[in-house]
Amino acid sequence: xxxxxxxxxxxxxxxxxxxxxxxxxxxxxxxxxxxxxxxxxxxxxxxxxxxxxxxxxxxxxxxxxxxxxxxxxxxxxxxxxxxxxxxxxxxxxxxxxxxxxxxxxxxxxxxxxxxxxxxxxxxxxxxxxxxxxxxxxxxxxxxxxxxxxxxxxxxxxxxxxxxxxxxxxxxxxxxxxxxxxxxxxxxxxxxxxxxxxxxxxxxxxxxxxxxxxxxxxxxxxxxxxxxxxxxxxxxxxxxxxxxxxxxxxxxxxxxxxxxxxxxxxxxxxxxxxxxxxxxxxxxxxxxxxxxxxxxxxxxxxxxxxxxxxxxxxxxxxxxxxxxxxxxxx
Numbered sequence: 625x626x627x628x629x630x631x632x633x634x635x636x637x638x639x640x641x642x643x644x645x646x647x648x649x650x651x652x653x654x655x656x657x658x659x660x661x662x663x664x665x666x667x668x669x670x671x672x673x674x675x676x677x678x679x680x681x682x683x684x685x686x687x688x689x690x691x692x693x694x695x696x697x698x699x700x701x702x703x704x705x706x707x708x709x710x711x712x713x714x715x716x717x718x719x720x721x722x723x724x725x726x727x728x729x730x731x732x733x734x735x736x737x738x739x740x741x742x743x744x745x746x747x748x749x750x751x752x753x754x755x756x757x758x759x760x761x762x763x764x765x766x767x768x769x770x771x772x773x774x775x776x777x778x779x780x781x782x783x784x785x786x787x788x789x790x791x792x793x794x795x796x797x798x799x800x801x802x803x804x805x806x807x808x809x810x811x812x813x814x815x816x817x818x819x820x821x822x823x824x825x826x827x828x829x830x831x832x833x834x835x836x837x838x839x840x841x842x843x844x845x846x847x848x849x850x851x852x853x854x855x856x857x858x859x860x861x862x863x864x865x866x867x868x869x870x871x872x873x874x875x876x877x878x879x880x881x882x883x884x885x886x887x888x889x890x891x892x893x894x895x896x897x898x899x900x901x902x903x904x905x906x907x908x909x910x911x912x913x914x915x916x917x918x919x920x921x922x923x924x925x926x927x928x929x930x931x932x933x934x935x936x937x938x939x940x941x942x943x944x945x946x947x948x949x950x951x952x953x
Contacts, residue, residue, distance in 0.1 A: 655936045656926075656936070660681060661680045662683060662724070675901055675905055693739055694735045705725075732786075767796055775804070790873070791817065870894075871894040871896055877898055896938065
């Protein structure tokens, strides 16, 4: 009998216990990050129709949500603010009384350091044009003016208590600019997560509803990456690492596992991936039609992201996954 026939991999797949013992990839709640939306001017959670099970929170229900996340043992929450009033400069983003900074203080008040509280540092939720930066006279995003807004927003969010800031705007030099502003303001311990490989994806559609995006008749292809480009993602990561990023994110996750694998093979800082709204919505829609086993697909999808190299995963399924993991222990 040849050695190939003598070695039968199926032997190690015969029972659930054997499969569990030899699993190469394992998920843990501490590796999950829950995106959370907080909306100004509502008095009860508002469901997001394109994202079943996800809501826009009030500040009070946010308090309960972050406590529950901490109790579930997940690694962190990423806060997104939805203001009532927007303008061209996204003035609410660095207003101490703006919804994101108010929500951030409330979250820190509830959980302290029991869970990592992160904030999305970008302008798109706060501008009346829906872009991630300040526009020039020609209607084009002005990189350097935008960096000044990011610097101010970073200091405001650090002062409100953020443990980590998620730089998602994809402006050139954003990590260096924000790091400089934080250090100058005495916030050397506030960490920076660079959305280093963020693509101009069609999978963000439901998120636009979640943040009530004002982007109409335009797109972000001049600053987010072209989905056709793989090597470019690694180039962006290298630039952000050189500027001092404490972690890097690949976004979206499921359709960019090749990019995620490339980044994980090179990065010396933690590599995260964002299973975005459209990816989650597709699973929900197929499950609602009875076409897939919802739980198994969610677990498989998130495991594939971990297998490709993610150290942590932003997913709207974080709380459910943590509960399922507890069941299995």
